[in-house]
Amino acid sequence: MYEKTFNYTKVYKIIYEQHQELANIIFSGILNNTNLDKKLDNIQEKSKEEKDHLRKLVFIETLGRFKTLKQKHVSNIEFMLKNGTMFLDMKNPLNNDYKISENRILFKKLKDTNLPQSTFEIRDNCSGLKFAFPIIEENKFLGAIIITFNEQAISSLLMNQYDVIANIILREEFFDKEFLKGSKLYKNAHKKGFLHNTLILKEIKHKFSKNVDVLKPEDKITNILYSIGGKEIPKSYYIEDKKTIATIIPLINSITNENQGFISILTKGSTIGLFNDNYEAFSTLFILFYLALVLLFYQQKVTNILDKEKLREMMQKDKQILEQAKLAQMGEMLGNIAHQWRQPLSAISTVASGLKINYEYNILDTKDIPKQMDLIVENTKHLSKTIDIFRDFIKEGKALKNINIQEKLDECINIVSATISSHHIKLINEIDYDNPVTLKMISGELSQVVINLINNSKDAIVQNKIKKGWIKIIQKTEAEQLLIIIEDNGGGISSDIMAKIFDPYFTTKHQYQGTGLGLYMSKTMIEKHLNGKLEVKNGKEGAIFTIRLKLSSSAIKS
Incomplete structure (x- = not known):
């Protein structure tokens, strides 16, 4: 079980880093294409007409790229001014020139450090992996570009690259209630206070011909899995009636340290089921093998065998260390x-x-x-x-x-x-x-x-x-x-x-x-x-x- 947990946690880290690299490339491309680092200086002193003209140019220069990036699950690109004003929201380009709310911790941390920031964050229809980059010219902080990949970016890569069923369950408390009333993007999960992303459920049904309700284990197991998801440490759990291993990876906002949901990865676990069904047979065989081994030790020189085994283990350990280092x-x-x-x-x-x-x-x-x-x-x-x-x-x-x-x-x-x-x-x-x-x-x-x-x-x-x-x-x-x-x-x-x-x-x-x-x-x-x-x-x-x-x-x- 530990190996499953470790491997899929590593996979999630790789997926996170892949999106971080892509976000870096997107940011550099936008900056080079728009020259925003040259244009945003003293933007507040410009007239409304000048601001609107610049906003229109940035929108036109970014639009083609934004449409293409939607295939990579980029749900939004936001351009922020240094005072916390929304200069351009690519998803809602007509909604601009407003101060962001006080709970935009990601922007605050970026402004305080002048360093790129990233986290998993729930923000209505722009939830997911967020990567924020400072716009700096001559050591002056001028604003930021925030790139969001929705949560489906994570589940899709897991399912397409590793052939597993990957679902993401989010905590309802972090969403705006008014947004949820009119949204068809999210539906209630199997436990109160949690939500499913309907696009992820459609992808699961399309790829595996399985409905999320069919995948649901009995209530006792569901409570255990949701309990694991509410903590900070990933863990795998064997679901006996489904002959499946569920690996739960909590989604933590790295800036606020809040648990915002979890990834549920389902993989086949028939070998574990077989072991559980034949436990007594395995136990008997193990005892017989142990007795035979003891007799063998008495027939030969015990000390020499142990020394050789110790040497072999040391050589194997050195080999593993070298391979891992490579x-x-x-x-x-x-x-x-x-x-x-x-x-x-x-x-x-x-x-x-x-x-x-x-x-x-x-x-x-x-x-x-x-x-x-x-x-x-x-x-x-x-x-x-x-x-x-x-x-x-x-x-x-x-x-x-x-x-x-x-x-x-x-x-x-x-x-x-x-x-x-x-x-x-x-x-x-x-x-x-x-x-x-x-x-x-x-x-x-x-x-x-x-x-x-x-x-x-x-x-x-x-x-x-x-x-x-x-x-x-x-x-x-x-x-x-x-x-x-x-x-x-x-x-x-x-x-x-x-x-x-x-x-x-x-x-x-x-x-x-x-x-x-x-x-x-x-x-x-x-x-x-x-x-x-x-x-x-x-x-x-x-x-x-x-x-x-x-x-x-x-x-x-x-």
Whole structure:
């Protein structure tokens, strides 16, 4: 059961991150297409006619994209001014220039931090995953763009990609009562105070030919499932009469910490049912097997067998750690690629959308076409260059090579720079280019460690909500040693866990965000493979990780 819960919680996290990446691309495209960051400054000082004209332009430039994005379950795009006034609501474009209500916590938090915010939130016909981005020009907060994916975006991906029945049940108390009176989008669920989304129910019926009433278990089980959904921790439950496993994932507003409903994922559970039906037979077989095993232990040398088994388990554990670390690094690398590609993809999308809209509104100037095509070509070249950088990084083998350390560190910075800048974190480069250093080593492993340490610094700054975050990369030589230092202002490491951070599976991140393998593998690579040292201490504002490599070594161990 734990494995089911863990796997589907991971799946939900992946779906959340997929929509976060898409929202990032949508935001960048809109900003490039409308130049709002240039136009919203001093908007309140403009006349009503000037505001309406700008609003009309933004609406026209966004409309085509908004219609296309509805297929991705984007239910609304809102443009907010810095004083909390609704500048443009794409779903209700005639309803504007009103102050938002005091319970729009998402906008308040974004305005306070000047950082992107995201959460699951119930807001009438725009409920679902919400991603809010600040519009900033010359360090001035001008407003925000809020992109909403309705809850069907979550259930559809679950059903289409994982072949499960996925329903979403929402708490009625968070909806406006007047809205619910005239809405056909929601209907009462099996328990009072909860609602079904009728579009999700139609999709379930279409895909699986099953009505939600047929899927409903007996009242006792229903109460248990709703009770799980009302808590904060996901859990799976076996429904015996249905031979089904229900995995319940609570939907928590990450800003208010309020439970707003839950996802119910139904999967086949026949193997568990079979085990329950044949429990006695399994118990008997287990006892016989145990007795046979005891006899075998007495026939052979018990101590030797146990020693061999212990060695095998240790080898298996090391193998699992290595595989999990590789998966974690692959996830980080995919994230870096996504950030590197976001800007050129957004630029290409913006140019293409602009040409299409100008053509549709018969305002296309053919003189502009070559210039626009050149922009697309330049951005495709940038995409191709990015592929080459990451391909070379991934292809690096285990052979010893003479490596220029300064060039290797520059390569690491190029890989993570887009990810770092997307979180408004300053990267401070203090690499000593005046004194080039060349060492014989396995270059790919040094790169992996440096990138992992930079990503850890980024995660600490984001997790601790540091407003003016920075990461400093220092490279210097000292007492026949090469020092590579990664320092940040992320708040540092608590003294009670400092001694544990290099242990396998120890992580300070949320249980579904970290594997606890990054620092363990980094220390292993530096100390066992590169014959160096990896140290950590706290500075004035954050953690300081130091890699020490010997300059005197003619070759570093592989």
